[in-house]
Amino acid sequence: MKQLKRPTRKQKMEIDWQKLKPANWLVERDDGKVMVIVSKEKGQVRRLRWGA
Template sequence: MKQLKKPTRKQKSEISRQKLKPNSWFVERDDGQLMVIVSKEKGQVRRLRWGA
């Protein structure tokens, strides 16, 4: 697993578009098409497509 980071403003808006709370997630990886986020509480991993 890579270094987990707090989401940027642009990433937060994309996370909230997916009906998730952006403050509850860390960003593991983001390449512009796919963003991998990890839950702060449970460690659950989700993969989000940008613009999907």
């Protein structure tokens, strides 16, 4: 697993659009098509497609 980072403003908007709370998620990786986020509380991993 890579170093987890706080989401940028654009990433926060995308996470919010997916009906998740950006404050509860950290970004593992983002290649422009798929963003992999990890829950701060439970360690749950989600893969989000940009604009989906």
